Amino acid sequence: MIRKLIPLALLLPLASCGPSNDGNTLQGYVEGDYLRIAAPEAAWIGEVPLTEGTVVKKGQRLFTLDDTAAVAALAEAKAGLAQAEAALADRRLGARAEEIKGFEAQRREADAALKLARQDLDRQKSLAAESVAARARLEQAQATASQAAARLEQVTAQLATARLPARPDQLAAAEATVEAARASVAQAEWRLSQRHIDSPADALVDDIVRRPGEWAPAGGVVVSLLPPDHVKLVLFVPQTRRAGLAPGAKLAVTCDGCKPGLTAQVTRIASDAEYTPPVIYSRETRAKLVYRVEAALTPDPAALHPGQPVSAEPAP
Structure with a gap:
């Protein structure tokens, strides 16, 4: 299935980028x-301590x-943690000695x-038979005695509770x-760490998209690295040579002004042809078929830069 329709004229300027122009x-x-x-x-950008064209190290601050x-x-959150830890420690310790002493004094x-x-109640009982007023004082004494007993x-119950350890369910909670x-x-x-972004790798600062003081939406690019x-x-391989090239193949690479001895290794070959009209193939149209090939530079990936035209041929 054909994926692209791009004029072959775009490839013509590349023909002069290497010393060899054979098949x-x-x-x-x-x-x-x-x-x-x-x-x-989403947030306001604080700092971007970078300069385009410089190299940053892995872990270096980007913005x-x-x-x-x-x-x-x-x-x-830290204050909430301190409060929760204090409450847990209090549960484990139970009532302090001073609190228990206070309950004992109240008891x-x-x-x-x-x-x-009770003494006043006994006294009022002996006087209750003498007058109505005495009977009233007796009732008051009975009420006072009941309140004191309560x-x-x-x-006594509060003191007993204070001496008990915390219940397991309270400790668990x-x-x-x-x-x-x-x-x-x-x-x-x-x-908080997500507000300070560091470089994930050694890389060239290719572009600074947003500057300090600008608003960055969530997912908005700030820095572009290479x-x-x-x-x-x-590279582009004619269909006549497609079968003879496979991932892992070594290539000798040349370009204008490049240092000699550059090599590359094929990493991917597209399964679909490009730069050909969607017609039934004939011998004439098959001659126009090319396949996109990707290759990684070895051993010096930084020897070339994006946009440079290159030539390559199978390494000996």
């Missing part, structure tokens, strides 16, 4: 597979995005109040809260 010479050009480094999230919100989110106070209320029971807080911190740290090993040759 074994393949014509083509140099092409680059660029790394287009984009903003992972930064405004990180105000990301820094605040990380601080909030002694409630116990003394109950004893006093207060003592309440404080507190531990889960800590793990969730740690995950939030990790996520906030990752989001690693040395991403440079390749694109």
Whole structure:
């Protein structure tokens, strides 16, 4: 199946790029597979400490995005983690000694109040038969004694609870809260790291698409890089020679002004023909068929640059 219709005239200028012009010479050009480094999230561009045409090392800073919100989110996540860890530690320790002492003091106070209320109740009982007023004071004393007894029971229960360790389900819930807080911190740290973009490889800075102060949409390219090993040759093989060429084949490469001894290795051969009209093949039309071939420069991928016309022929 035919993929393209491109005039053969585009290949004519390539015929003069090498010293050889015989039937074994393949014509083509140099092409680059660029790394287009984009903003992972929409943001204002902070810094782009690069110059076009220079080389960056792997891990070198390419550009930064405004990180105000990301820094605040990380601080909030860390504060949440500290709070969750403190709550877990409190659950594991139970009530402090000072708290238990406070409950004990409240219990002694409630116990003394109950004893006093019972003494007053006994006194009012002996006087209740003498007058109506005495009977009223008896009822009041009974109510006071009941309240004192209830207060003592309440404080006793609080003291017993304070001396108990935390329940397993409470500890499990507190531990889960800590793990969730740690995950939030990790996520906030990752989001902050995405505001500082480093080079994934040693590469040439081919183009700076966006500058400091510009708005970068999510996925918007900021810098275009060209690693040395991403440079390749694109050659065109006549259909008469297609069967004799296979991936892995060695090629001798020449071009105007290039250093001698350049070689390349075929990495891919297109399965579809190009530069031919979609007609039934005859002997005349078959002679016009060519196939796109890609080859990697060895051993010096940086010896050539995208756009250069080249010639290649099978290496001896």
